[in-house]
Amino acid sequence: xxxxxxxxxxxxxxxxxxxxxxxxxxxxxxxxxxxxxxxxxxxxxxxxxxxxxxxxxxxxxxxxxxxxxxxxxxxxxxxxxxxxxxxxxxxxxxxxxxxxxxxxxxxxxxxxxxxxxxxxxxxxxxxxxxxxxxxxxxxxxxxxxxxxxxxxxxxxxx
Numbered sequence: 001x002x003x004x005x006x007x008x009x010x011x012x013x014x015x016x017x018x019x020x021x022x023x024x025x026x027x028x029x030x031x032x033x034x035x036x037x038x039x040x041x042x043x044x045x046x047x048x049x050x051x052x053x054x055x056x057x058x059x060x061x062x063x064x065x066x067x068x069x070x071x072x073x074x075x076x077x078x079x080x081x082x083x084x085x086x087x088x089x090x091x092x093x094x095x096x097x098x099x100x101x102x103x104x105x106x107x108x109x110x111x112x113x114x115x116x117x118x119x120x121x122x123x124x125x126x127x128x129x130x131x132x133x134x135x136x137x138x139x140x141x142x143x144x145x146x147x148x149x150x151x152x153x154x155x156x157x158x
Contacts, residue, residue: 002005009090009121024085025029025085026070027075029081034062034066035062035066037063038066039066045068045069046066046067046068046069046071046094047068047071048067048068048070048071049066049071049072050062050063050064050066050071050072050073050074051063051074051076051121052073052074052075052076052077053076053077053132054056054077054145055077055078055079055080055087056077056079056145056146057079057082057083058083060073060075060077060079060083061083061085062082063075064085064090064091064096064098065090067090067094067096068094068096069094069095069096069109069150070094070096071094071096071097072096072097072098072099073096073098073099073103074099074100075098075099076100076102077079085098086130101156117128127153127154128153128154129155130154130155130156130157131139131154131155131157132156132157132158133156133157135157138156143156
């Protein structure tokens, strides 16, 4: 599902009174703690739509665990490990859905890279940290991601 459609979905949810919870504070919590907080904020109901864009096993599980009845988890993050779903408790019993979405198509990458190289794309709000191409700083970033801390979108420079 293209990001433009997701923005439209969020807009419609707001108009019809759907539940929207932002994720800026969730990145600091462990998955079960975040689910408990979401349930508290929504009166135990859960959320209608989650959008997972980080690609960590824990955040993907969190996206599914926090769904309301008939909720939809949209996974756009690229993961290197599978995640677990309680098929009855988290999906079937809630009649929830998990769908995959790519924020871009493979053939768009050369154009996006060229636009970024020319400075035509403002990446200042997307990139949260820049590190040199060295094992120490890269490992620090990876460790921080595992702990749900630090910068989520890091650029490695030569």
